[in-house]
Amino acid sequence: MKRNTVVLFVVLFLLAAFGWAGWANWESRKQAAARAAAMAAPADLVMPGSDADLPPTIAPMLDKPAPDFTLEDVRGKKVSLDAYKGKAVLINFWATWCGPCKIETPWLVDLRNQYAAKGFEILAVSEDDLDPGDKQKLKEETQQIASFAEQMHMDYPVLLGGDTVSKPYGGLDSLPTSFFVDRNGKVVAAQVGLTSKDEIEGNIRKALGGQS
Amino acid sequence: MSWLRRCAWFAGSTLLAVSLAEAQTPFPLQSDASSRLTRAASVMYLFPEQVEVTAGKQSMVPLHFRVAQGLHINSHAPKDSYLIPTVFAIPAGAVQLKSANYPAGADFTLPVDPSTKLSVYTGEFVITAQIVAERGNHLVQGTLHYQACDNNACMPPKTIPVAVDVVGK
Numbered sequence: 001m002k003r004n005t006v007v008l009f010v011v012l013f014l015l016a017a018f019g020w021a022g023w024a025n026w027e028s029r030k031q032a033a034a035r036a037a038a039m040a041a042p043a044d045l046v047m048p049g050s051d052a053d054l055p056p057t058i059a060p061m062l063d064k065p066a067p068d069f070t071l072e073d074v075r076g077k078k079v080s081l082d083a084y085k086g087k088a089v090l091i092n093f094w095a096t097w098c099g100p101c102k103i104e105t106p107w108l109v110d111l112r113n114q115y116a117a118k119g120f121e122i123l124a125v126s127e128d129d130l131d132p133g134d135k136q137k138l139k140e141e142t143q144q145i146a147s148f149a150e151q152m153h154m155d156y157p158v159l160l161g162g163d164t165v166s167k168p169y170g171g172l173d174s175l176p177t178s179f180f181v182d183r184n185g186k187v188v189a190a191q192v193g194l195t196s197k198d199e200i201e202g203n204i205r206k207a208l209g210g211q212s
Numbered sequence: 213m214s215w216l217r218r219c220a221w222f223a224g225s226t227l228l229a230v231s232l233a234e235a236q237t238p239f240p241l242q243s244d245a246s247s248r249l250t251r252a253a254s255v256m257y258l259f260p261e262q263v264e265v266t267a268g269k270q271s272m273v274p275l276h277f278r279v280a281q282g283l284h285i286n287s288h289a290p291k292d293s294y295l296i297p298t299v300f301a302i303p304a305g306a307v308q309l310k311s312a313n314y315p316a317g318a319d320f321t322l323p324v325d326p327s328t329k330l331s332v333y334t335g336e337f338v339i340t341a342q343i344v345a346e347r348g349n350h351l352v353q354g355t356l357h358y359q360a361c362d363n364n365a366c367m368p369p370k371t372i373p374v375a376v377d378v379v380g381k
Contacts, residue, residue, distance in 0.1 A: 095368075098366040099322060099328075099330065100364055100365055100366060103322070
């Protein structure tokens with residue numbers, strides 16, 4: 001009888017040990033699978049590529065006049081899109097917290113240097129949150145955006161308060177989002193999400209009217 | 213005696229079969245269709261809906277969340293000061309948040325920039341809240357503030373409600 005009890009306890013212990021090991025293994029593999037999926041998954045927020053892949057809120061803007069706006073830059077100077085008529089303009093919606101924006105910014109800096117002489121400019125519209133009701137906080141937030149822009153060598157106008165103009169530009173659910181405006185103020189291309197330097201360059205050329 | 217042997221033999225073979233089957237079946241990933249995500253669904257609060265704690269004493273409450281497949285959010289301690297950390301909060305009231313213990317983020321790199329390591333949460337994660345509740349029933353409207361991205365784009369920061377019914381006894 002005593003032996004039976006010992007065997008019973010051993011069996012129960014083994015069952016519990018196997019059960020725990022199975023559960024721990026399942027949890028561990030579940031987490032690993034989720035991480036692997038996040039690493040390997042293609043872009044789900046956006047569908048970079050051709051114009052046909054643009055979100056339905058942005059696609060109708062193609063071949064239409066770019067909505068005008070006037071925003072302050074990080075130095076407090078008012079900048080209006082309308083003032084750039086006659087130039088090809090890339091309106092780049094970005095934010096300091098946006099990793100993919102940080103990746104594409106050096107490409108934009110290079111391309112702006114390459115095409116500025118041909119009449120090309122970039123307007124970088126920050127989507128960072130601002131607190132207009134709190135002067136001290138607003139100053140710090142502006143300074144943070146300015147510091148970021150300086151670190152990234154963004155020698156083009158960096159505008160604040162992008163959320164006030166995001167609605168006419170399709171709502172901007174994800175960043176980066178760029179609009180390419182030709183010399184007549186018409187949107188000739190748009191990109192949502194990180195694409196490639198070549199694709200951005202192709203759209204800049206399109207905005208410049210096929211000039212290279 | 214013989215029933216005990218049969219029982220042990222049955223338990224052993226069942227466990228062996230289960231272990232083998234588990235080892236050969238990879239954890240199923242969600243389908244591509246389910247990975248089409250919207251802003252609203254990037255992080256979900258899972259459970260608990262209700263907890264019972266000792267009134268007036270500090271209690272641990274593990275809060276379970278899930279990040280949608282294909283997305284990541286910054287951990288509570290991102291590696292870059294410009295990135296927005298994940299933060300859990302409870303508004304002042306009958307239930308106080310004394311502290312929150314966040315899990316360490318997993319290292320993550322974007323395919324186009326393998327040199328930059330991010331500290332992120334993906335899949336399920338648990339934040340352990342240390343709370344002190346007054347006696348009685350309290351519907352706590354906590355919040356989780358986070359900022360989600362996938363490999364190519366980021367969504368604006370978002371705050372979701374974390375509703376827990378706290379019973380202080």
